[in-house]
Amino acid sequence: MTHRLSPVGLDFAESAPLRMVFAAEVSAPPEAVYTALADDVGSWCAWFTGVSRITPTDGGKGRSVRLTGGTRFVESILAAERPEHYAYRVDETNAPGLRALLEDWRLTPVTSGTLVRWTFAADGPAPFRSMMQLSRPMLGRAFRDSMRQLDRRLVGV
Template sequence: MARRLRPVAPDFVRDAPVRLVFTAGAAAAPAVVYRALAEEVEAWPSWFGAVTLARPTGGGAGREVRLVGGVRFQETVVAAEPGLRYAYRVDETNAPGMTALLEEWQLAPAGAGTRIRWTFAADGPAPFRLALTAARPGLGRSFRSAVRALDARLAERRATER
């Protein structure tokens, strides 16, 4: 059963009771990584193993996302700054426990590539916060694996465009 979550603003990424922050590098430039995140939403399942479906809604103002295991999210994009930042909050989900969730992808030049910082900002009752904190290692592995797969996908694209 889908539940509405508390709508949060982009600054929730700094103020959330639980903030999990992960970083990784990609060889592609920030503009290319941003395009993969924000403009090629339907391709997420090809590089983010936890995602089984992703599609833009509302002309790109939102997203529908489904994860392995059947978790579903209806999201609103709250920040879209090409080459710099892409963030979305979850408005509705069937996942238990959470009362608010916002994810932010920050991009920064790193040599010829990109430093990617993913922040998972959430709120919920104490058992949810504890469980999410305990899930940190798994979320970190999932993020790093996704960035490696995205980087390989973007490198393959660069090779075919030459």
């Protein structure tokens, strides 16, 4: 059953009851990483672990996402600032216990390419937050694996 989530803003990335921040360096330049995140939305299935389908909606103002386990998200893009910032919030999902979810991507040029920082900001009841904290190592591994796959896709490393 699909339910609506709280319509949080960008500030939720800093104020959410549950915040997980992951970072990784990739060889690709920020512009190429940004293009993969924001413009080539359909390619996420090829590099982001767990994403089975993703399509832009509302003329590119939103996205429809399906994960391999069957979880679905309807998202709104909140920031599309080329090439350093991309963020979206989940408006609807079939995931139980979730009250709010925002994902914030920050891209910083570094000598070797790009530092990618991903903030996963969420709210839900205490059992949900506890479960997510326990999942932190798995989510971090999925992020790092996804960044390696993205880098191979973009620069053939």
